[in-house]
Amino acid sequence: MTIDRAVAAARFHHQWLPDAVEHEKEAFSDAAAEELKRRGHLLKNVKRIGNVQAVIVDPRTGVRTGCSDPRGRGAALGY
DSSP states (O other), X not given: OOHHHHHHSOOEEEOSSSOSEEEOTTSSOHXXXXXXXXXXXXXXXXXXXXXXXXXXXXXXXXXXXXXXOTTSOOOOOOO
């Protein structure tokens, strides 16, 4: 997956309290969501999780590529 696709991908988050899987609209396929529910997980749809700014460095060339999350504001910079 490219850095821009990874940063833009739908997200989910779970922690002990509250005991619910918070997720963005397209984080799970219908089948995956149904399986999670079948296993007893509570799913909670949320508008947005996080705002990521990322920089990746190619270890072979040293080229830096930045990506800013399309969900929010900000910029990814490398130097």
